[in-house]
Amino acid sequence: MTEWKRTHYCGDMGKTYVGQTVTLNGWVNRRRDLGQVIFVDLRDRSGIVQVVLDPEVLGPEQFALAERLRSEYVISVQGKVMDRPEGQVNVNMKTGEVELHVSKLVILSEAKTPPFHIHQADDVDESLRLKYRYLHLRSKELQDTIMLRHRTVAAVRSYLDGQGFLDIETPILIRSTPEGARDYIVPSRVHPGEFYALPQSPQLFKQLLMIGGFDRYYQIARCFRDEDLRAERQPEFTQIDVEMSFVDREDVMNIMEAMIVHVLAEVKGVKIDTPIPRLSYQEAMDRFGSDKPDTRFGMEIGDVTKHLTQSEFRVFADAVRAGHVIRGINVKGGATFTRRQIDQLSEQAVAMGAKGLMWFSLEENQVRSPIAKFLSDAEMQAIQAELDGDVGDLLLLVAGPWDLVSEVLGRLRLALGKELGLIDDDLYNLLWVVDWPLLVYDEEAGRYMAAHHPFTAPLDEDIDLLEQDPGKARAKAYDLVLNGVELGGGSIRITDRKLQERMFAALGFTMEEAHDQFGYFLEAFEYGAPPHGGIAFGLDRLVMLLAKRSSIRDVIAFPKTISASDLMIEAPSRVHQKQLDELKISLKD
């Protein structure tokens, strides 16, 4: 029964095996039937090798079997590895110097004609690929990314294990918390009318593990959020979740950047210089107009407000009077932009919330601009100097409140960077963003909301701002950014009961309300809580970047669509009335 079993992988075949008898198992990738000889490209997860089916070697009966082979048949072939004949080497194949001369063929499984070509599946309609995900998974592209994901996880685990972190699982059926993202909820049969929630992250449990004395914890944890999706958001996704005790912010960042550096070296062979640069939130917004700046190209934001305080031009004068700012970017070489292109940029800026976009095209002997005539020579020169403008450049200015202006310019900068091909695809630019705002005012709710979560510690020097000026308080929080994508974020947690109460007060909670929601958690802090902090990384996003993909669907074996459906298993689905009855659930309509 075992004579068909594999002795080697297809992709490993090469010169060193010549003369050996091997058995390979795999799928028929392609078949080339020349009549009295049939070539089959045999595929397994390691790669492809050419096998030769020759009636003189196989005998008539086995050759008749070979003639039945079709794409995606699963077969076992035994035979001798041979050098390819003179001039028949295929330089495009890793295994192209050799071929297997088959003496024994077994068809392990026949296959219907697949709904799309496995070897060029990436162009096929996404819904079809998702319905037949198991076929798409056979493609080289997905095999490579899923294996890359495995190596990434393996590198993470080996690093963290080496640093004394313990892999501990936390519950999937937990309690719903009203703050944050929408929960996926699961009805309880034993407690009719009550529901579990699926975790948005293991946040509270990992802190309880610290209080439980485990000191260093990690988990490759599945998280669930019932929010609208994007290319880089799935309803269930995976975090590398880490927490550690008796540490400050520096400790967490040092250990975690060493982990990412280790992963990049192991998986991509990329060497990263440490320490990884750190930018305050304020500086990131100021220079790049983003809390996750892509630093693979320049085009940094400049501020020209101070040169225009006396301006006669209405837009500038109004901005200065309102305490607003006038800021801009320099599109190097952008003087070649057509009016139409510039108008499109204006439309984008307005769509992002700007009042308008002012522009100056620096041409050989003149400045082309609809507003140049309103500015003095000195003002024009100061703007050029501030933004480092040379002949051939295009300067873009936006006036308004600092945060809005910065954000608009940040997004224009990113769009232009992509459009103009300024981004080097081979770079891995890592960056810590620190000193985040602790609280953000929510107009809708009419109160401050935790920017990160309510257990994030403020900077020591900002503690009194909790009462004096909550919006100014900064957090002991940190985000790691890779090529303009937020890879992960975390913080040092509040472990002082008094401070936690002040935090809740700043959020507009009474202690009663806080205890209602987080009572078990707050109680735990009364029994000896070590100082601790941690971080969580988006594994899917990390692998997506390493694989140079633009959607995390490509790095998840069985992803969902943008409407949170699984087209293969057809989930979600209706359930039988009997199940609903057991749960005491009735449906409206």
Added chain:
RNA sequence: GGAGCCGUGGUGUAGUUGGUUAACACGUCGGCCUGUCACGCCGAAGAUCGCGAGUUCGAGUCUCGUCGGUUCCGCCA
């Protein structure tokens, strides 16, 4: 919740100002073929143009709705 793009044999695409036999490539099936590697040659089958209304003498094409996929904004402590 909002905006954009896509949907035509199994797959990828073409299809002119609305005009009568919906084209091409790959794949599939049959035949031929002993060194191919995107094998080649000959032949064949295969489409209610996502679905439903409407406009029109006539709709793949125009309009509205709807379903699915996708991208972005809101949302994602």
